[in-house]
Amino acid sequence: MKNMQKKVVAFLCNWCSYAGADLAGVSRFQYPPHIRIIRIPCSGRVDPLFIFNALKYADGVLVAGCHPGDCHYTSGNLVARRKFALIKSLLDFIGLEEGRVQFDWISAAEGNKFAEVATKVAGEIDNLPQWDGWGERK
Amino acid sequence: MTVLENIKAKAKELLEAKEVEVVIGFAQGTLPGKCTPYFARTTEEVERFVWQDGCNLNLANYLSKFSGKVGIIAKGCDTRSIINLIKENQVNRERIYIIGANCPSMGSCHNCRHPQGVIADFYAEQVQLNNQDDFSDVEAFEELLSEERKNYFYQEMSKCIRCYACRNVCPACYCKECFVEENLPCWLGKTTDLADNIIFHLTRTMHVAGRCIDCGACVRACPMEVNLSLLNRKLLKDIQELFNTEPGLSLEAEPVLNEYKEDDPQPFLIGGEESV
Numbered sequence: 463m464k465n466m467q468k469k470v471v472a473f474l475c476n477w478c479s480y481a482g483a484d485l486a487g488v489s490r491f492q493y494p495p496h497i498r499i500i501r502i503p504c505s506g507r508v509d510p511l512f513i514f515n516a517l518k519y520a521d522g523v524l525v526a527g528c529h530p531g532d533c534h535y536t537s538g539n540l541v542a543r544r545k546f547a548l549i550k551s552l553l554d555f556i557g558l559e560e561g562r563v564q565f566d567w568i569s570a571a572e573g574n575k576f577a578e579v580a581t582k583v584a585g586e587i588d589n590l591p592q593w594d595g596w597g598e599r600k
Numbered sequence: 601m602t603v604l605e606n607i608k609a610k611a612k613e614l615l616e617a618k619e620v621e622v623v624i625g626f627a628q629g630t631l632p633g634k635c636t637p638y639f640a641r642t643t644e645e646v647e648r649f650v651w652q653d654g655c656n657l658n659l660a661n662y663l664s665k666f667s668g669k670v671g672i673i674a675k676g677c678d679t680r681s682i683i684n685l686i687k688e689n690q691v692n693r694e695r696i697y698i699i700g701a702n703c704p705s706m707g708s709c710h711n712c713r714h715p716q717g718v719i720a721d722f723y724a725e726q727v728q729l730n731n732q733d734d735f736s737d738v739e740a741f742e743e744l745l746s747e748e749r750k751n752y753f754y755q756e757m758s759k760c761i762r763c764y765a766c767r768n769v770c771p772a773c774y775c776k777e778c779f780v781e782e783n784l785p786c787w788l789g790k791t792t793d794l795a796d797n798i799i800f801h802l803t804r805t806m807h808v809a810g811r812c813i814d815c816g817a818c819v820r821a822c823p824m825e826v827n828l829s830l831l832n833r834k835l836l837k838d839i840q841e842l843f844n845t846e847p848g849l850s851l852e853a854e855p856v857l858n859e860y861k862e863d864d865p866q867p868f869l870i871g872g873e874e875s876v
Contacts, residue, residue: 510806511779511787514799530862540860544843548809548857550868551838552802552831555742557750566870579870596795597754 468587470496471516471523472580475505475539478528478569485573486580493577494584497524506538510549513563518596522562522587526579529567539567561586562593603701604651606724607673610699612643614671620697623671624662626655637662649673656705658817660771663691670696673724675703676714677815680848681771683719684811687851690774697721709816711736718849735837741830753798759824760797762790766818766828767804772811779803805831810839810856813848842867 474480480501486493498520502508505527516523525546527539546565553563564583568576593599601609611623627638627648635654639662640646651673659672660681674682679700685691700720703712711733717723741749764780767773779787780800788803789796814836818828840846842865843856867873 509803511799511803514802515787518795518799530866537860540862540864541857543864543866544857544860545806545809546868547842547865548835548838549806552805552835554746555749555831555834556753556802557746557748559746564870565868582870596798597758598793598795 468496468522468584469498469520470580470584470587471520472497472499473502473505473508473512473516473523473525474499474568475527475534476501476503477534478532478567479505479526479576481570482526482568482572482576483580485570486576487573489573491573491577493580496522496584496587497580504533504535504538504542505546506533506535506542508542508545510545513549517562517593518598521590521593522583523564524579524583525563525565526568526576529569532569559590561590603704603725604649607651607699607701608646608649610722610724611640611646611649611671611673614697615640615643615646619669620671621668622666623649623673623699624659625649625673626651626657626659629654651701651704653705656703656709656816656820658769658771658815660685660691661769661817663696664774668695671699672696673699673701674717674720675701676712676716676718677703677709677813679717679719680714680813681815683848683851684772684813684855685774687855688774688811693851699724701725702727709814714849719851735833738830738834738837741834754794756827756830757797757801758794759826760792760801761824762792762797762800763823765821765823766826769817769821770808770812771815771817772808772813773804779807801826801828801831805835808832809835810847810858812836 474483483499508525513523530540533539566579614620623640625638626635628650629636633654635650637657638648658678658681660678663670686693698720699722700717701724703715713731713733788800812832814833816829839856845856
């Protein structure tokens, strides 16, 4: 278990961040293989349960959506923003490491930013202590 | 007249005038110091009402069980739950008559800020109380090292037997279909493994965030004495700090997670608040 490749689940919004990841791909920007992308219709679709459940199996979670003001559905990411602030704070409260769950805004034009963020998140999670999968992994 | 006499007089008046079909209140429980919810349909039954220490259950939960007009004896947390239920179209304001009274179990809830009713059609007592909630319990926990916090949290979560009493008793948890029972897709493991317990409680906390008014019903219902209010109160504190609002105080204000502002804080971003 110890030397296995760490996994990071990335929930990317269809309209911006997923296209940003796509652009990173076609632009041949390198980013670490930790990232497992799940395409979601909007960052507003991210139920807190998705994040908590992903941590049962993965070592980290990245959530990315359109920049505020650019949402395909006008306000999906703005409503999600309040929720994200609470999720992040709650996870910190119960003793999760700072870098375990991360959020960012990545537009469809920011292929380079996606590669940077993915590299940064993967690097931070590599440096964190072994994740216990909510106490299920020994 | 005492508060209880005021309550009884009003309840009788409502029932005699056939303004309501039932008045929801408390009667003496079978254990000393405990009171049980009581549904008075006649003026004789009204005599069984009590208003004393131990009347701490949240009665707002019972409103949806009746189709006709209902009277309810409501303390602070009951009225705040009723406000939320009205706003979320679970209860029709026209269909309920609220008899407001100060919470008789003063001191049982940590720093309760709203012991008196927030809305009422009739106040059985006029005394206004003003308490301050300093969230000192949450702050004390925040001061601990992250390992200590995690160890305590895991230990609390491992106590849960997944009876769902906390959900059943919660006035904010009125969904007919709850994610915990969904099978297709199976959102949540049904076992009492630590991971499933943690995912259940974190998700539950987020589901009631911005609607939870810290009535403490979940804590009192829990047979395993899991410290659920720590999570709920943490989010109440955050909501106050980040969005400067408190749930269940007005019929007009949107629930905090249902609305947004252009300049909401975003401390969760990778590069911090200013990175956009």
